[in-house]
Amino acid sequence: MAASFGVSSAAAANAVKSPALSPPSLPVIRSEARPISCRVNKSRKAGKITTKAVAAQAENPASAASKPGHEVLLFEALREGLEEEMERDPRVCIFGEDVGHYGGSYKVSKGLADKYGDLRVLDTPIAENSFIGMAVGAAMTGLRPVVEGMNMGFLLLAFNQISDNCGMLHYTSGGQFTIPTVIRGPGGVGRQLGAEHSQRLESYFQSIPGIQMVACSTPYNAKGLMKAAIRSENPVVLFEHVLLYNLKERIPDEEYVVSLEEAEMVRPGEHVTILTYSRMRYHVMQAAKTLVNKGYDPEVIDIRSLKPFDLYTIGNSIKKTHKVLIVEECMRTGGIGASLTAAINENFNDYLDAPIVCLSSQDVPTPYAGTLEEVTVVQPGQIVTAVEQLCR
Amino acid sequence: MALTRRSLHLHLIRPIFSARLLTTASTSPISIETSLPFTAHNIDPPSRSVQTSPHELLSFFRDMVLMRRMEIASDSLYKAKLIRGFCHLYDGQEAVAIGMEAAITRKDCIITAYRDHCLYLGRGGTLVEAFAELMGRNGGCSKGKGGSMHFYKKDAGFYGGHGIVGAQIPLGCGLAFAQKYSKDDSVSFMMYGDGAANQGQLFEALNMAALWDLPAILVCENNHYGMGTAEWRAAKSPAYFKRGDYVPGLKVDGMDALAVKQACKFAKEHALKNGPIILEMDTYRYHGHSMSDPGSTYRTRDEISGIRQERDPVERVRKLILAHDLATEKEMKDTEKEVRKEVDEAIAKAKEMPSPDPSELFTNVYVKGLGVEAFGADRKELRAVLP
Numbered sequence: 001m002a003a004s005f006g007v008s009s010a011a012a013a014n015a016v017k018s019p020a021l022s023p024p025s026l027p028v029i030r031s032e033a034r035p036i037s038c039r040v041n042k043s044r045k046a047g048k049i050t051t052k053a054v055a056a057q058a059e060n061p062a063s064a065a066s067k068p069g070h071e072v073l074l075f076e077a078l079r080e081g082l083e084e085e086m087e088r089d090p091r092v093c094i095f096g097e098d099v100g101h102y103g104g105s106y107k108v109s110k111g112l113a114d115k116y117g118d119l120r121v122l123d124t125p126i127a128e129n130s131f132i133g134m135a136v137g138a139a140m141t142g143l144r145p146v147v148e149g150m151n152m153g154f155l156l157l158a159f160n161q162i163s164d165n166c167g168m169l170h171y172t173s174g175g176q177f178t179i180p181t182v183i184r185g186p187g188g189v190g191r192q193l194g195a196e197h198s199q200r201l202e203s204y205f206q207s208i209p210g211i212q213m214v215a216c217s218t219p220y221n222a223k224g225l226m227k228a229a230i231r232s233e234n235p236v237v238l239f240e241h242v243l244l245y246n247l248k249e250r251i252p253d254e255e256y257v258v259s260l261e262e263a264e265m266v267r268p269g270e271h272v273t274i275l276t277y278s279r280m281r282y283h284v285m286q287a288a289k290t291l292v293n294k295g296y297d298p299e300v301i302d303i304r305s306l307k308p309f310d311l312y313t314i315g316n317s318i319k320k321t322h323k324v325l326i327v328e329e330c331m332r333t334g335g336i337g338a339s340l341t342a343a344i345n346e347n348f349n350d351y352l353d354a355p356i357v358c359l360s361s362q363d364v365p366t367p368y369a370g371t372l373e374e375v376t377v378v379q380p381g382q383i384v385t386a387v388e389q390l391c392r
Numbered sequence: 393m394a395l396t397r398r399s400l401h402l403h404l405i406r407p408i409f410s411a412r413l414l415t416t417a418s419t420s421p422i423s424i425e426t427s428l429p430f431t432a433h434n435i436d437p438p439s440r441s442v443q444t445s446p447h448e449l450l451s452f453f454r455d456m457v458l459m460r461r462m463e464i465a466s467d468s469l470y471k472a473k474l475i476r477g478f479c480h481l482y483d484g485q486e487a488v489a490i491g492m493e494a495a496i497t498r499k500d501c502i503i504t505a506y507r508d509h510c511l512y513l514g515r516g517g518t519l520v521e522a523f524a525e526l527m528g529r530n531g532g533c534s535k536g537k538g539g540s541m542h543f544y545k546k547d548a549g550f551y552g553g554h555g556i557v558g559a560q561i562p563l564g565c566g567l568a569f570a571q572k573y574s575k576d577d578s579v580s581f582m583m584y585g586d587g588a589a590n591q592g593q594l595f596e597a598l599n600m601a602a603l604w605d606l607p608a609i610l611v612c613e614n615n616h617y618g619m620g621t622a623e624w625r626a627a628k629s630p631a632y633f634k635r636g637d638y639v640p641g642l643k644v645d646g647m648d649a650l651a652v653k654q655a656c657k658f659a660k661e662h663a664l665k666n667g668p669i670i671l672e673m674d675t676y677r678y679h680g681h682s683m684s685d686p687g688s689t690y691r692t693r694d695e696i697s698g699i700r701q702e703r704d705p706v707e708r709v710r711k712l713i714l715a716h717d718l719a720t721e722k723e724m725k726d727t728e729k730e731v732r733k734e735v736d737e738a739i740a741k742a743k744e745m746p747s748p749d750p751s752e753l754f755t756n757v758y759v760k761g762l763g764v765e766a767f768g769a770d771r772k773e774l775r776a777v778l779p
């Protein structure tokens with residue numbers, strides 16, 4: 001019953017060769033995206049965008065010589081998405097620290113300032129509260145700013161602007177103003193960046209009414225989500241992860257967007273539903289390898305949409321497996337996992353054979369020492385143990 | 393005052409050959425002119441001639457060489473992957489740390505951002521603790537849990553060590569508030585960079601400090617680049633010492649340790665009587681913003697080597713020492729060798745220290761002793777004791 005929405009290619013780290021898929025049922029088009037023809041780069045085929053373009057499957061040896069698509073790293077995929085949208089719509093602009101002249105601290109906007117100029121790719125001073133406020137103001141008049149937080153943690157300085165202005169203005173103005181901003185940046189734990197630079201803001205922002213939150217995890221969905229977020233009339237916060245920028249994958253040449261509200265089926269299975277997002281997806285897939293060797297068949301879903309949750313996909317999975325494991329990088333208290341647990345309990349309680357298990361990071365500031373930092377986040381070994389206990 | 397200063401530096405010295413130089417150096421006053429005059433805003437600048445002594449100059453030299461050596465060693469350790477994460481190096485800016493320490497006591501507070509290794513040393517931190525913290529060992533000043541950006545030393549009035557740009561300034565004004573509250577005749581130096589000078593919280597804190605006459609001294613270490621963005625790209629008015637408007641300001645040559653000392657002395661006297669003052673230190677960093685930034689994509693190598701040749705703080709003090717015949721070339725070279733050995737030994741010692749125990753993950757989240765326990769659903773089973 002699970003419709004596949006875009007299976008990531010085997011080039012993505014730790015992908016598991018899934019057993020024979022059940023014959024795909026007609027894909028249910030739940031998103032409102034319609035194929036739109038638009039100007040695209042000369043190097044790509046002009047024509048309609050496909051809403052559910054599937055990345056090239058590595059399992060087809062016949063086409064190995066002329067594999068469709070091109071290989072990119074995740075930060076390049078983000079840049080492609082940005083560039084295509086800026087080309088398509090002159091109202092799209094970029095704000096951020098060191099995004100222009102320096103090219104972006106993670107190279108996501110490299111080369112764009114040379115192409116589009118200093119005003120359209122704006123190097124802001126270090127004043128997060130104010131330049132995010134500026135982005136909201138610009139959006140109120142019709143511009144479509146993409147704001148970069150050099151590290152998501154810095155956006156805490158702009159919490160008021162994001163919560164009250166970005167999130168609420170559409171409501172408090174009775175619908176007069178739309179705020180089509182995209183706020184993006186890397187967050188998460190990794191590489192021993194210390195407590196203040198390893199924050200997971202998805203748990204802090206999830207209560208803000210009016211914003212949408214998505215988390216990308218592969219080059220394919222990074223580009224798709226970036227484009228979808230820019231085209232969305234709602235404010236979208238796009239969470240990237242510091243450790244995922246150098247992931248390599250083959251993505252389609254033709255233009256595509258992915259739906260902001262849909263989850264991604266990473267690995268269909270029968271025994272247990274594992275819900276995850278962002279970097280933890282890779283820890284889960286690593287654990288899945290071990291689990292498959294031990295005879296388990298986990299179904300792995302990358303929820304991607306952190307606000308609102310794609311309860312349809314999640315629910316279909318639960319109705320099949322009856323057991324849920326959530327693996328997230330947020331802290332235990334008040335994280336995405338906590339909200340997801342509540343939502344699943346409310347909606348699918350009858351289908352659960354066991355209490356939901358939620359593996360999250362410890363409720364501590366992220367320590368600098370490498371050994372301590374490892375223990376702070378969920379490791380694949382813990383995921384394997386949790387599945388074994390759940391499936392007993 | 394001279395005695396305190398000598399004892400403050402003594403534990404940076406070990407009693408071998410060239411250290412004798414310091415113990416025998418006289419404290420008789422010499423008067424030296426700063427290289428550049430001070431530029432003042434809303435205040436009369438202090439005099440250009442600075443009172444110093446052979447002992448002070450020699451200890452400036454030794455301490456700056458020590459700081460420089462520590463930062464270069466940290467560079468190698470980072471490339472050897474013993475230091476991970478972010479590492480922001482201070483070489484080129486040593487004169488600010490040294491000059492400031494020479495003008496103040498340990499009761500005065502210093503707070504800074506993430507470029508804090510040398511300030512920690514200046515405040516009395518040991519090399520071993522610094523390297524252990526950088527390498528994430530449990531002998532580090534924050535037990536390995538803070539890292540490069542979180543060095544603190546409470547007993548010496550060093551309040552860190554902060555990762556979020558600009559957030560340390562309101563904290564510093566809080567320190568100044570507490571000092572005014574307890575009337576203990578001390579001041580707070582809050583240090584920030586040209587990048588942070590554009591943060592709103594600076595002006596909020598400045599307004600409050602001026603409103604209540606807090607003994608706050610805001611020190612802008614202007615190294616002309618906020619990560620990759622040059623100051624003219626980020627600031628309409630790069631005259632950071634004037635930005636306080638109603639608060640007086642002083643622009644200082646930050647590569648001249650004596651000028652920094654004079655300015656800090658002047659600022660301390662002012663702050664105790666009249667409230668906040670801004671000091672802008674015109675300085676330069678040789679490394680990039682951090683170890684992940686090469687530092688050459690937004691500035692030319694000629695610029696960097698030009699500053700190194702003309703304005704290097706260590707060279708300036710070396711020339712002064714030679715000009716006043718306080719030590720020979722050979723003696724200074726021996727000091728450098730000794731310092732290098734000291735740093736290498738500290739690194740070796742720090743490398744032997746173990747990583748923190750996994751149980752340390754949960755310590756210091758809260759303060760113990762408030763009986764914080766969490767019981768199970770029936771209140772009988774103890775589920776957790778918060779550390």
